[in-house]
Amino acid sequence: MATHSWRDTYKGMSSDNIKGLVLALSSSFFIGASFIVKKKGLKKAGASGVRAGVGGYSYLYEPLWWVGMITMIVGEIANFAAYAFAPAILVTPLGALSIIISAALAHIILRERLHLFGILGCVLCVVGSTTIVLHAPQEREIESVKEVWDLAMDPAFLFYAALVMTTVFILIFHFIPQYGQTHIMVYIGVCSLVGSLSVMSVKALGIALKLTLSGMNQLVYPQTWIFTLVVITCVLTQMNYLNKALDTFNTAVVSPIYYVMFTSLTILASVIMFKDWDRQSPTQVVTEMCGFVTILSGTFLLHKTKDMADGLQTISRNSKHSEEDGFGDSDGIPLRRQDTLRTT
Known part of the structure; x- marks a missing residue:
């Protein structure tokens, strides 16, 4: 009886969820590496031109x-x-793995020291991700992009979208000119808010393409092209402000804070639009939330210990009056604007 009950509870992941899981894992590896490579590129560009952080x-x-x-x-x-095959509640939290890749490569390439407790933070991210994977809901059956459009036109999601856009405009036109160079949450706030809408549009577009490839052409519907336009607009906005954040603040701080805000808002948007939790028991929902909190704890621990390590390295370099590694001018105070000799 106990074995039968266990099998009833854990029937295994659907083939679509497995495809989404594999795609999400590979995505994390590429994205985690890209943070480091882009950071190196921004440093080289900033040495001979105007830094991205100042426009x-x-x-x-x-x-x-x-x-x-x-x-x-x-x-x-x-x-x-991955979003075309699996729900956002499964795909988005796996972005924590990109933080682990980013932290490990930053330790090796950018010489941003990874503390022992930072490693513990990485482990917590893996544990939390595994918990969410094992309890993720099955993907909602959708037969047309019009069905996704109807979900997007639900009053609850329209209210959320309007609230997000209003907040983004306030951040861009009021807060960024005054606080963009000194408060990391301004740039990251824009990226995360816009990102939650872009993921919903990406999921809609992914479903449309998957249905089209299966023989049900969705490209004839105007809703498909509206979702495409939203994706392009949101992605360009995210790219612009993420570049500014990476150039202005420490990579080890940008990555986890961006992940936490982006993931939280994306899960909220998905729950509102696709009503993922309606297909789950309270136990599954609570377990997923515990997994998510575990990931948040891991990212927080990772970035706090990284902050401590950077501070110790900066003090050590200053006491020895050493500039041997060439990174002493930009990574010492990760939560504030990086000091630079360049005038604007």
């Missing part, structure tokens, strides 16, 4: 930045495909 676009002429950009695009394509 410059010299990084567009830097090949290394483009390598990072292409790597991120590959990761985003895999992520895009």
